[in-house]
Amino acid sequence: MSRPLPLLIGLAAAAVLTIVLCTFTGPAGFGFVSSAPGAADIVGGIRLPRVLAAFFVGASLAVAGAAMQALFRNPMADPYILGTSSGGALGASLAIVFLGGFFVPIFAWIGAVLAILIVWSIAARRGVVSVETLLLTGIAVSFFFSAVVSFLIAIAGQNVHQIIFWLMGGFWNASATDVMVSAGLLVPAGILLFIMGRDLNALSLGEETAAHLGIDAAKARWTVLGGSTLLVAGAVSIAGSIGFVGLVTPHIVRMLFGPDNRVAIPACILAGGILLVVSDTLARTFFSDLPVGIITAFIGAPFFIWLIYQRGTVV
């Protein structure tokens, strides 16, 4: 917290560098100076949208994860905690099984938002909502949706492969539209969460504390949940459910920058983006385009464990 600005500027520079380097990296070779036929198409038409989509999705997941951890006062919370990923998976699976793969992103988005709305309305039925009620309702709804997805997998026949790959998450079909959608969600929602930084700080000590410090705790809670939901639903509709980025990036950021959300939120946007772009580049370059969710956990988990080992503590 002492000097967050230079650290943030350094992180932003690293993000730009990562985007540039990864755009010119791929199985077709380095393309900095390549004048081979098709090089421009590959770099500009395939790699750039994919890199940018990965950046925005990673940023969305990380910032939503940080917001959820503060809101739920629980370092183990992740952006999918209220059922977004299982809702998205259900929507996507339905589209794959019954519509032959058309409208998968739209169905995934609808499923994700629907899941949250169901959780909210169940938890809010008695008037006063506690975060504990939201958390448990989210877990219950997630399990139910996951059961339905498993059922769909069981009856899916030849579509099983498609569903499973969707579940693992990836950027195989990233398009310019995906970039626009993810950026279009990240910019306003990211700014919103950034200016809610101090509300998140107060909320992370408890809703009553936040209220006693002069914060409209209920409004702040719904704003944070709303913004995060848009981000996560967008991310899920574009890339499926990619795990780990949303859970671990906020921890890494807090270890480096401290827990003040006014710094942690922008840092998560940059760090989450970098983490997912690097993972996706590794996936498509060295691992014959494996689902990126495997890679994020594969490199993220050891890094996280190393950090814990170094510091002896997580929070």
Added chain:
Amino acid sequence: MTGTMLSAGNLRAGYDVNEIVKSVSCSFAAGTFTGIIGPNGSGKTTLLKAFSRVLPSSGILELEGKAVLDYTPAELGRALGFVPQDEDRPFPYTVLQVVLMARYARTSRFAALAPTDYDRCRRALEEAGIDHLKDRSIRALSGGEWQRVLIARALAQDTRVLLLDEPTSHLDLAHQADVLSLMQDLARKGATVIGVFHDLNLASLYCNRLLMIRDGSLVADGTPAEVLTPGRIREVYGADVVTACHPATGRTFLMPLPTRNQPAETEQPLRVLVISGGGSGADLLRFLAGRGYNLEAGILATTDTDYTTAKALSLPCIPVLPFSQIPAHALEKLRGMAAQADRIVLSAHPVGAGNLPVLAVLREAGPVKTIIHLPEGRDIASYDFARGAAAAAVSDLCAAGAACTGTYEGILSFLDRPAPTPKE
């Protein structure tokens, strides 16, 4: 003292359908330090949280003449500070970061905190005695240190009203005194301080006024001396205490009495008269008090330790002037008490010509219901300052059926024995 800061009328509050606070009406003036006391689960914390609006309430609740509901969250954060009993700390903020949150209500979210905000927070850390901890992670603090961080944060809010929910529950003796003196100072400077207390002595020592609640309703409101009476404590807390005015502080203080061998509610308590003097009965009176007897003391000189003890235990007795003949009306009164008593305990004490008539009263009232306590190893003659007349009177009592014991246990077993039948 100026006008009313906070006032509640028919305030009701609770959780879900469970109404904890039932129609409380009270108001708090600027420059006062009020303690809210009451047994566990009586609704003290609920009332405090209703005041701060984190629990919904119905009824009237006004802060400086304006309904609390009409305040914006930030306005309320500038007007009213709250120190909770404890707070979750899942993230490793530094102490200073947590205290700086006090200034959120006074700063735009788009502006950085000003140097004056930092100065105010540093001063609050000093006032709470934790400036040396300012860069520590809050997760590394002890319970007492964390409680002082929460107090510093409320101080840094610079509010006119301060609500404290057992602000000293995790603090040691010295820090309790520091924190409560600080609150007293704030009240003297014009703040309205309202605290929930478990420790009645602390509340009595520092508050100008106490509100006692039971089952969500106000049962007493007044100065500590008015509120903290043994009768009310017994009624509200179900505990026996003795109260006194502390000679050093001038405040009422109280001591719990051990409650042992309480008889069944329906049973008529045994009426026991203890005859003592010269400090011989003080220990015995304390021993018998709180054991469920209807205890009385006899004729006691007002300078006698036995008299002080009897008064402290709120026992009836017959006070007389020291070093003088026992007046006839006192003896008459004693005669009445002795006749009414189920058992009489005569604690061995110096007997001279002055108090010799007391033994005659006992002889009259019924030696069979009398037990004489003569400490082991002591000779009855050593108490006789009436040239043998006292020893003779005691021998006479024994001959007429009085029991004799050297131990308190002996007294207890005598008291617990079925009623003796008078010998003819």
